[in-house]
Amino acid sequence: MFEYHGWIAVKETAVGDDDDVRLRQIVDELRLRVADMASPYLLDLRWMNGEPFIHLGGSANHRSSPDAIDLFEHVAKVAPGSYGLLHVRDDEDPGHENEMRVLRLARGAVTHHTEALLSPCIPTLEDPFTA
Secondary structure: EEEEEEEEEEEOOEEEOOOOHHHOOOOOOOHHHHHHHHHOEEEEEEOOOEEEEEEEEEOOOOOOOOOHHHHHHHHHHHHOOEEEEEEEEEEEOOOOOOOOOEEEOOOEEEEEOOOOOOOHHHOOOOOOOOO
16 A cells, blocks of 8 residues: 655745746646646645645555655755655555655755654554454
C-alpha cells in the first residue's frame, strides 16, 4: 500500500517577494506536470489569496512513477522557495514498512523523517495481524 497526504506552498524564492511573471510561468509548468500525472486521487493546483498551492492525497496498491514524492522533488528544483509536507505510508519501503514517513520540502531540498505521532503504524494505527 502507498498512502500519501500533503500540501505545497509554491514560491519562486525564499525572499518573499516573488517576481509575479516568473512565478506564473513556474505555476503554468507545474500545472502541465500535474495534468501529465493524471492521478485518479486528489491532486489540485490552485491560487488562493493570490498565492499558488498544491494539495494531494491518495492510496494505491503500490508506488508508481511519477508520484507524489517525484512531484515534491521537482517543485524543490523549479521553485526552491516552496515549502510543504507530505505524509507517506509505504509498506514496501525497505526498513520503513511499519512507519509513517514525512517529507519536508524547504529551501529547495526534500528531507525524509519518521513521523513520530503516527509510527510505528502497528500498533499506533492498527492492531497486529493475527491468523
